[in-house]
Amino acid sequence: MASVELGYLGDTFGRPSGEPLPWVEEGAEPNADMWATADESREQMVGLYHRAWAHADATIDALPLDTVGRVPWWPEHRAEVTLHHAVVRVIADTHRHTGHADILRELIDGAVGMNKGNDSIPPGDTAWWEDHRDRVERAAREAGGGAPA
Template sequence: MIDDFAKEYLHSDLREIREAMLRKLDGLSEYDIRRPLTSTGTNLLGLVKHLATWEARYFGEVFGRPFPEAVPERGTDLWATEHETRGEITGFYQRVWAHSDATIAALDVDAPGHVPWWPRPDVKLFNVLVHILTETNRHAGHADILREQLDGTVDAPGKDAAFWEARRAEIDRAARTAARL
C-alpha cells in the first residue's frame, strides 16, 4: 500500500506548508504584505494569490474538476490590486485548499491528468502532488526571506534574536576570513 502512504504523506506536507504560508502574513500591515520587496515586485500577498491560483488550476482543470470560481489570469496572479483584500485572497486560498483536498481524496495517486502547458502533459495525481508541494515549499522559502526583510521574523521555534545575531556574526567572520585567503 505504498501508493496510499505516498499520497497521504505528500498531502499532509502540503497541508502543513499551506498553513505556514498564511502565517507569513500575521501581524503585518496591508502595505507590508503587498509592497514589492524585490526588483521583480515579489510580495507576500502576491505569493499567496499565486499559490492559490495555480493550485486551483492543477487540482482542478488538470483532473477535469474545475475550481468553481473565477481564477486570476496569468500575469495577474503575483500581486494584489488595491481592490482585493487580504481576506478575499486568503479566503480564496482556503477555498482552493478544500477543492484540492476533495480532488486528492477522490482520486487514486495514479489517477490520470493532463497538463497542456507541460512538455509531457499526461501525468498522474502523484506528479501534480509533488509539483504543487515543491512549488509551495519554494515560495514559502521566498516568503521566509521577505518576512525576515520586513520585520526580522524568522519561523524557527526556539531561536531568539540573540541566537540569530550570533549566527550572523559567525557567518560574517567566516566570509571576511575567506575573502582574505
C-alpha cells in the same frame, strides 16, 4: 498559490473549480497571479486560498494517486501526469513561492526561477521586470496606506 492548486489539483484532472481567476484569462498581465492589487483585500485572498485547499483536498480524496491527468498549459509531450506527480509539484511550488526564503535567496544571488534551463517564470526583459517590481511596490504601499513610491 491558489491558482496553482486549482490548476494542478483541479483542472488537470477534469475537476474545474468554477472559481473566477482573472489573472489567467486571455490578455492578463504575465505574473499577475503572484501579487495582490490594492483593491484585493486580505479576506478575499485568504478566502480564495481556503477554497482552493478545499477543492484540492476533494480531488486528492476522490482519486487514487496513480490517476492520470493532463496539465493544459504544459507542452503536449510532457503534459500527462499522475495525481502523485501533481501533488509533489504543488508541494514544490508552495515551497518555492511562499515565505521569505525565496526572496532572500533572490536578493543574495540575483537569480530567479526554479533552476538553470527551467526557470518557470514568465518572459520579460530587465526593463519589464523592473517595471513589474515597481507596480507591485506601488500596490503594496497603496494597500498599506503608505506614500506612493
